[in-house]
Amino acid sequence: MYETYKGRHIFSEQSIRYEGALRHKEIPLQAIRGYRTDDKYTHIIPVSKAYPSIRIGYTSEGYEDIKFWLADRFPDLDVQQEQEAQDILQDETLGRSVPEREEKLAQARQVARVLNGMAWATAAWLFFYPKPYDVAVQAGLALPAVAVVALLWYQGLIRADERKDSAYPSLSPALFIPSLGLLLRVLLDFELLDYLMAWQLAAAVAVLFGGLLMYGNRRFISMPNSRWGAIAMVFFCALAYGYGAVVAFNCVFDESPSRVYTVNVLKKHTSSGKTTTYYLEVGSWGPRTAPEDVTVTEATYDHTMPGDSVQVYQSPGRLGVPWFIVGE
Incomplete structure (x- = not known):
């Protein structure tokens, strides 16, 4: 209650600040992607996680004036997402009719939801309780590959990177989270005697994996407002999966006598x-x-x-x- 009483939002031509009794936040105007509104708050969304998000409650003094101030300067991400969804339904390359495109978009969202859920479960399995060990590793190896297949199957409809203001479903967790879990698992469990050879093999796998991701995600890489985020996601996924997959396959499935x-x-x-x-x-x-x-x-x-x-x-x-x- 004291924080609510003391809290102030301060708007200037340089930034938006929140000054409270316990918390202080500030976003430069050039770092604001846009805003979203629900039944209780207006959320100011930054361009990256390097900046904090700020929310303004509908009971704040001057709330309507604040919404007009934001609307004059930044895009409404809810409207932008709705417009993007309409663009998808009008894109003839994604289906012959609007109902067909609607069905395909719904399928893509369901596939992304299932694979992303499996990604978190697989990463937790690998990191916290990898038993049976070889099966857990097989799941970590297989899931990113399945996500790549889904990305290529729904070309232009699913993105490899993630943007919360996008109407396109994302496979970012399914591609990165199991790869990261696999990478951490092999770093904890195995030591190599020839890292140079391992990195050479990992680089080859990373180039192949990253190339497929670039091809499947080329629609979003070509968009100026998402290009660098999409490229960064491809790079980190390829790097994590390339090394983790090579070391896991080399060590876990080695049946030679020791x-x-x-x-x-x-x-x-x-x-x-x-x-x-x-x-x-x-x-x-x-x-x-x-x-x-x-x-x-x-x-x-x-x-x-x-x-x-x-x-x-x-x-x-x-x-x-x-x-x-x-x-x-």
Whole structure:
């Protein structure tokens, strides 16, 4: 109640500011994409997440004058989205008749909704409880590929990037979230002995994956107001999927016998950030001719002390990239 009493919206020719008792926000006018209105608020939408959004309640003093002020300077994104939806229904390249285009748009929205929901579930599965492990990894490998197929099937009707003010459904979560989950999983679980070869293979997969994304998303890349966002999404999806897919396929599906080394533990330490990484410093073994840190699971870290020994399992890799894991 005190925040509501103290809160003020300040409009100038440079920015819109919110000054409250506990919160302060400011958006430069050139960073405002537009505004949206619902039954309780007018929402001022920035061009990117680098800037905060500001909402103005309909009970604010001078609310009608504020809406006129905004309408003189910025697009109404609700009207813009409605106009974009009408453009879709009038686009003869997307179907022979309006009912056919309406049906196709509804199908595309449903496909995007299902794949995006599966994306979040798959990423959570990979990151929090990847069991059975190979099945979870297969899901992480398959879902972005299925999303690319959907993008190509509904060419020009589904976008790879995401814009909340767009009438076009987006597959951004289905493309990026499982790729990111797969990338984090392999970074946590596997260590490579030849990163140069891994990056060469990852670059080849990223170019192929990114090329398909560029082709399927070319309609939106050609639009000046969405070009750079669309290109950025393609780049990050291709990079995450390229490396994650190569390392996952190389390590998870490697059926070759491993060479086992018994090595001494010299030290142990952790690295903390958003997640905690556990390290053991071990003596030389196989291709490692000097003591180096290796990552281990939390359980292995807790049960192992300096002076103990651990097993290093080295494998040649399904794609020829040698890798290893450490166990008790």
